[in-house]
Amino acid sequence: MSLSPPDLKLHNLYSERDERVLFAGLSLSVSAGDVVQLAGPNGSGKTTLLKVLAGLSSRYEGDIYWRGENLITQREDFRQHSLYLGHGSGIKAQLTALENLRWSCAVRGQHVADADLHRALTKVGLGEFIQQPCYSLSAGQQRRVNLARLFCCPAQLWLLDEPFTAIDQRGVAEIEQWICDFADNGGMVLLTTHHPLSLPRPLRRIELGGAS
Amino acid sequence: MVFANLQQLWQMDGHGPYVWFSFATSAIVLCALVFESRRRGRNARALAAAAARRRRAENQF
Amino acid sequence: MANWQWFHKWGSPRWFYQFSGRLLPWLAIPALLLLVGGCVWGLAFVPADFKQGNSFRIIYIHVPAAAVAMGGYMLMATAAAVHLIWRMKLAAIVMKSAAPIGAALTFLALLTGAVWGKPTWGTWWVWDARITSVLILFFLYLGLIALHQAFENRDAAARACAVLAIVGAVNIPIIYWSVEWWYSLHQPASIKFVGESTIHPTMLRPLMATLSGMYLFFGWVLLLFVRAEIIEREKNTRWVQALVSGK
Amino acid sequence: MGTSTVMFAVLRRDLQAALRRGSEWSNPLLFFLMVCSLFPLGIGPERQQLAVLAPGIIWVVALLASMMATDGLFRGDYDDATLEQLLLSPLPLYPLVLAKTFGHWLVSGLPLSLLSPLLATILQLPSEGLAVLMVSLLLGTAVLSFIGAIGAALTVGLRKGGLLLSLIVLPLYIPVLIFGSAAVKSAIDGMAYLPPLAVLAALLMAALALAPLAIGGALRISVDQ
Numbered sequence: 001m002s003l004s005p006p007d008l009k010l011h012n013l014y015s016e017r018d019e020r021v022l023f024a025g026l027s028l029s030v031s032a033g034d035v036v037q038l039a040g041p042n043g044s045g046k047t048t049l050l051k052v053l054a055g056l057s058s059r060y061e062g063d064i065y066w067r068g069e070n071l072i073t074q075r076e077d078f079r080q081h082s083l084y085l086g087h088g089s090g091i092k093a094q095l096t097a098l099e100n101l102r103w104s105c106a107v108r109g110q111h112v113a114d115a116d117l118h119r120a121l122t123k124v125g126l127g128e129f130i131q132q133p134c135y136s137l138s139a140g141q142q143r144r145v146n147l148a149r150l151f152c153c154p155a156q157l158w159l160l161d162e163p164f165t166a167i168d169q170r171g172v173a174e175i176e177q178w179i180c181d182f183a184d185n186g187g188m189v190l191l192t193t194h195h196p197l198s199l200p201r202p203l204r205r206i207e208l209g210g211a212s
Numbered sequence: 213m214v215f216a217n218l219q220q221l222w223q224m225d226g227h228g229p230y231v232w233f234s235f236a237t238s239a240i241v242l243c244a245l246v247f248e249s250r251r252r253g254r255n256a257r258a259l260a261a262a263a264a265r266r267r268r269a270e271n272q273f
Numbered sequence: 274m275a276n277w278q279w280f281h282k283w284g285s286p287r288w289f290y291q292f293s294g295r296l297l298p299w300l301a302i303p304a305l306l307l308l309v310g311g312c313v314w315g316l317a318f319v320p321a322d323f324k325q326g327n328s329f330r331i332i333y334i335h336v337p338a339a340a341v342a343m344g345g346y347m348l349m350a351t352a353a354a355v356h357l358i359w360r361m362k363l364a365a366i367v368m369k370s371a372a373p374i375g376a377a378l379t380f381l382a383l384l385t386g387a388v389w390g391k392p393t394w395g396t397w398w399v400w401d402a403r404i405t406s407v408l409i410l411f412f413l414y415l416g417l418i419a420l421h422q423a424f425e426n427r428d429a430a431a432r433a434c435a436v437l438a439i440v441g442a443v444n445i446p447i448i449y450w451s452v453e454w455w456y457s458l459h460q461p462a463s464i465k466f467v468g469e470s471t472i473h474p475t476m477l478r479p480l481m482a483t484l485s486g487m488y489l490f491f492g493w494v495l496l497l498f499v500r501a502e503i504i505e506r507e508k509n510t511r512w513v514q515a516l517v518s519g520k
Numbered sequence: 521m522g523t524s525t526v527m528f529a530v531l532r533r534d535l536q537a538a539l540r541r542g543s544e545w546s547n548p549l550l551f552f553l554m555v556c557s558l559f560p561l562g563i564g565p566e567r568q569q570l571a572v573l574a575p576g577i578i579w580v581v582a583l584l585a586s587m588m589a590t591d592g593l594f595r596g597d598y599d600d601a602t603l604e605q606l607l608l609s610p611l612p613l614y615p616l617v618l619a620k621t622f623g624h625w626l627v628s629g630l631p632l633s634l635l636s637p638l639l640a641t642i643l644q645l646p647s648e649g650l651a652v653l654m655v656s657l658l659l660g661t662a663v664l665s666f667i668g669a670i671g672a673a674l675t676v677g678l679r680k681g682g683l684l685l686s687l688i689v690l691p692l693y694i695p696v697l698i699f700g701s702a703a704v705k706s707a708i709d710g711m712a713y714l715p716p717l718a719v720l721a722a723l724l725m726a727a728l729a730l731a732p733l734a735i736g737g738a739l740r741i742s743v744d745q
Contacts, residue, residue: 057744231330452694
């Protein structure tokens with residue numbers, strides 16, 4: 001859509017697990033404002049693809065380009081500008097939501113003032129649970145602590161693995177809105193989900209599991 | 213030869229059992245390594261042959 | 274890239290399979306000749322040691338086994354480094370195949386060392402510096418084999434074992450030096466377990482024969498293990514299937 | 521944000537998490553206390569006999585307690601997926617892993633060393649050896665933590681990692697055990713105890729410099745399953 005070269009370009013990506021092909025010849029280019037949904041049955045390699053992009057898995061063939069350069073040479077810059085939210089809870093149960101978030105930002109080398117942390121937590125609806133240890137929160141609320149990272153760690157690319165799990169109906173609509181706002185401001189989103197997405201903006205669906 | 217006859221070679225002034233036991237077990241272990249490598253080779257070739265037959269069967273249909 | 278050509282060619286399992294095929298007889302025959310000849314020479318044609326009597330003849334199998342087991346570990350560490358740096362599959366296969374052979378030779382060194390201790394020291398197990406170091410080397414081998422089996426995925430297993438092999442190789446000199454120091458601490462005046470240099474040259478020559486024979490034997494058996502592993506891993510490729518059905 | 525502030529943040533979180541859950545730092549200590557008091561029951565109460573064996577006993581049990589503690593070093597983070605965030609940080613992994621392992625030593629090795637004089641008196645260790653025992657344990661348990669962390673990183677992705685960890689790491693612990701107990705013995709016999717302590721310190725420097733490289737590499741491999 002935009003004239004500038006795509007920020008993220010996948011070329012002929014191939015991966016297999018236990019002698020079963022997950023995806024083959026997968027080519028995709030993502031640029032500012034794109035929202036791409038990776039759909040497909042369970043075990044069709046959606047999570048594997050996200051892990052490959054995030055740099056957590058190296059079991060793939062093919063090339064990935066970030067801003068025109070090969071991703072392998074751009075590892076640090078890519079990690080600075082991308083944010084990966086995986087399956088796990090991503091938080092320590094004995095710590096409070098605030099402490100978890102402070103650690104998540106510190107690990108990325110980004111100093112975030114407590115005020116911003118508070119704002120991020122209230123935005124995801126955990127305003128009054130900030131000082132409680134996370135084991136006293138519900139599964140949905142614990143996921144929201146993880147989602148709060150989206151608002152205090154600046155990034156251009158979101159890699160979201162099943163962001164809607166354990167989130168109630170109202171929450172799903174909220175998250176869809178966040179994704180739209182982020183994409184409208186030039187962000188890129190790659191997410192895997194089973195929910196039928198209803199976004200007011202164009203959405204690209206990539207079917208995995210041999211269909212693509 | 214340093215020993216007068218085979219009997220002395222076997223006795224080795226009393227140290228015979230230790231020496232011959234060591235050499236015997238060494239021979240056994242080294243031969244076991246060679247047989248193990250042969251066995252792995254045979255298994256691998258059998259797997260490859262089976263894969264080859266499967267490939268030929270697929271190509272016919 | 275041209276000068277790296279041989280390196281990537283060398284790393285391709287298919288090329289290595291053919292190359293090693295030609296190499297096998299040149300390793301096997303001299304290995305067996307040197308080993309058997311050296312042993313017969315050491316057993317029957319060398320005068321007994323005036324202090325220890327005939328039990329010293331065990332040296333002709335104990336020292337080669339211990340030395341090649343150590344050499345095998347260092348070879349594994351090198352293959353591990355090559356695999357981690359250049360992701361060469363062949364190096365992973367070499368590392369995986371060298372572990373059981375090294376472990377078997379270390380066990381052999383331990384067994385012959387213990388049996389040798391009986392007539393010389395009167396007990397089956399002597400906490401001598403060399404024997405203790407060989408025992409620790411045996412534990413390192415077992416640790417590597419156990420780690421390799423613990424992983425379901427073969428690639429992850431190879432890379433994890435590569436890290437452990439390199440960490441082990443860095444630690445081996447420290448372990449050997451600390452065991453030597455520990456042994457000298459407790460028995461400063463005791464006679465040193467017969468080192469190569471102290472024995473008479475005529476006794477030394479057969480040792481050189483069995484030692485080089487053992488190295489060649491290690492190379493031969495390693496190639497056999499590696500070739501079997503290559504066939505098993507590449508069983509779905511055309512060249513392997515042609516090779517197998519061609520036979 | 522400078523690397524040191526990030527390291528401090530990683531350290532702070534781990535200490536908070538560990539102190540909130542008492543079991544993480546009290547288990548190795550209780551193990552150390554109980555197992556040390558088993559030996560007199562096995563060997564017999566005579567003072568002279570125990571005094572000779574005490575340095576070795578305390579050092580072996582400290583080594584086992586430290587190894588038990590390192591199993592949980594990365595497993596907690598692996599299970600709740602915070603380990604991924606560590607690996608995806610734009611910062612190099614070396615300082616992060618260094619801070620994490622140091623934090624783990626503060627929780628396991630340090631209390632062990634501070635408790636050791638109490639154990640020494642139980643095991644009739646002569647008083648000349650007490651100070652050197654504590655110093656040797658302070659240095660030694662730090663080295664054990666870094667070597668153990670390599671094993672923990674290698675086995676974090678495996679279900680039954682605990683036993684395998686001991687098989688991998690124990691051979692690498694041997695030099696630390698040798699020089700640690702030797703330092704205490706020579707202090708008791710009135711001989712020069714500084715050389716073995718110096719070697720322990722050298723092992724610590726080597727571990728500080730090299731271990732995080734292996735730990736980082738091993739973590740990336742374990743997560744890459």
